[in-house]
Amino acid sequence: MSIFDYMQKYDYEQLVFCQDQNSGLKAIICIHDTTLGPALGGTRMWPYKNEEEAIVDVLRLARGMTYKNAAAGLNIGGGKAVIIGDPRQHKSEELFRAFGRYIQGLNGRYITAEDVGTSVADMDLIHLETDYVTGVSPAFGSSGNPSPVTAYGVYRGMKAAAKRAYGSDELSGRVVAVQGVGNVAYNLCRHLHEEGAHLIVTDINEENVNRAVNDFGAKAVGVNEIFSVECDIFSPCALGAVINDDTIPLLKAKVIAGAANNQLKEERHGDQIHEMGLIYAPDYVINAGGVINVADELQGYNRERALKKVETIYDNILRVFEIAERDGVPSYKAADRMAEERIASVAKSRNTFLQNGKTVYHR
Ligand SMILES: NC(=O)c1ccc[n+]([C@@H]2O[C@H](COP(=O)([O-])OP(=O)(O)OC[C@H]3O[C@@H](n4cnc5c(N)ncnc54)[C@H](O)[C@@H]3O)[C@@H](O)[C@H]2O)c1
Numbered sequence: 001m002s003i004f005d006y007m008q009k010y011d012y013e014q015l016v017f018c019q020d021q022n023s024g025l026k027a028i029i030c031i032h033d034t035t036l037g038p039a040l041g042g043t044r045m046w047p048y049k050n051e052e053e054a055i056v057d058v059l060r061l062a063r064g065m066t067y068k069n070a071a072a073g074l075n076i077g078g079g080k081a082v083i084i085g086d087p088r089q090h091k092s093e094e095l096f097r098a099f100g101r102y103i104q105g106l107n108g109r110y111i112t113a114e115d116v117g118t119s120v121a122d123m124d125l126i127h128l129e130t131d132y133v134t135g136v137s138p139a140f141g142s143s144g145n146p147s148p149v150t151a152y153g154v155y156r157g158m159k160a161a162a163k164r165a166y167g168s169d170e171l172s173g174r175v176v177a178v179q180g181v182g183n184v185a186y187n188l189c190r191h192l193h194e195e196g197a198h199l200i201v202t203d204i205n206e207e208n209v210n211r212a213v214n215d216f217g218a219k220a221v222g223v224n225e226i227f228s229v230e231c232d233i234f235s236p237c238a239l240g241a242v243i244n245d246d247t248i249p250l251l252k253a254k255v256i257a258g259a260a261n262n263q264l265k266e267e268r269h270g271d272q273i274h275e276m277g278l279i280y281a282p283d284y285v286i287n288a289g290g291v292i293n294v295a296d297e298l299q300g301y302n303r304e305r306a307l308k309k310v311e312t313i314y315d316n317i318l319r320v321f322e323i324a325e326r327d328g329v330p331s332y333k334a335a336d337r338m339a340e341e342r343i344a345s346v347a348k349s350r351n352t353f354l355q356n357g358k359t360v361y362h363r
């Protein structure tokens with residue numbers, strides 16, 4: 001399919017290619033939809049094999065942010081950026097500053113933040129060239145690393161999913177199996193441990209496993225074992241596509257609730273777990289804490305206000321289950337409907353009330 005055909009199919013607004021010979025920057029910024037507000041989404045740095053792989057990724061990720069931001073109740077549209085390169089080798093001040101200048105050139109239509117392969121330090125460099133970056137160091141009045149706040153949102157969403165499955169959101173005594181104990185999941189484990197949940201963890205990084213074992217008394221298992229352990233809740237917090245033909249038959253949990261993006265390998269896997277009676281908290285609804293936190297910076301960052309908003313992930317997850325019941329669909333489809341209904345209703349009200357062609361922010 002041609003790029004324009006694909007953009008037309010999912011109604012993308014803009015795709016921007018950025019090249020800077022001096023720093024070696026090769027980046028792509030994608031703005032999917034700005035109905036709700038400026039497009040906000042992180043910058044991923046990844047050693048893509050070729051340009052096509054990078055284009056496909058940025059298109060998919062940007063559309064995902066439209067849904068994530070809408071479902072979270074933010075007045076923010078969806079976008080994302082990718083930098084082609086190895087984050088362990090190709091980072092430099094010049095590269096991020098060049099990238100920042102391209103973002104500035106979009107004059108606020110796209111606002112960036114952290115994603116896989118980028119950090120607060122990288123955002124600080126981008127910030128030297130543009131106003132349109134979030135997740136910058138707290139020293140600049142910004143919100144810093146989004147991961148702990150993402151974790152808090154996942155914890156809240158997990159409680160809502162437990163309520164749906166077991167009639168109580170109490171996690172004390174529940175067994176939670178966590179796949180990947182990195183930045184987000186370490187903080188998630190802390191919340192779960194404090195509430196009295198029992199943790200089973202795995203990671204390809206031994207140091208991360210040891211940290212969870214030592215700090216929270218977690219039981220460590222092998223990376224393939226995690227899918228089949230006896231537990232109440234399975235929490236995918238590593239990479240995407242872990243709910244698939246191979247793993248579904250192994251799962252013992254009644255609830256799936258974790259931080260990873262794109263957990264379902266294909267939509268049909270969402271149908272399959274629904275038919276099996278599993279309670280699945282859709283990934284982009286439960287892991288929206290990070291973007292809710294960085295979006296708060298657009299009003300002048302207030303951590304208390306941001307955390308209050310992150311708490312509403314609990315209600316958003318329950319609302320998804322209500323829509324699923326209302327429409328007789330799996331929860332992943334219900335989440336899409338929740339996001340689409342909100343975008344459509346705001347678009348309609350703008351058509352009705354906007355007469356001067358200017359953008360207004362509905363708060
Ligand atoms: N950081 C955020 O604020 C945020 C926000 C939304 C979504 N997410 C998503 O949540 C997930 C975790 O993000 P993070 O920031 O904690 O990343 P991270 O890299 O810090 O943690 C991921 C962990 O998973 C481990 N891992 C990778 N492959 C594995 C495998 N096959 N088996 C077991 N462990 C494996 C890694 O070693 C690492 O410890 C990612 O999918 C990310 O896209 C993160």
Ligand SMILES: CC(C)C[C@H](N)C(=O)O
Pocket residue numbers: 040041042068112113114115116135146261287288290291294
């Ligand atoms: C804006 C970022 C903090 C968003 C985060 N990378 C996510 O996937 O939700």
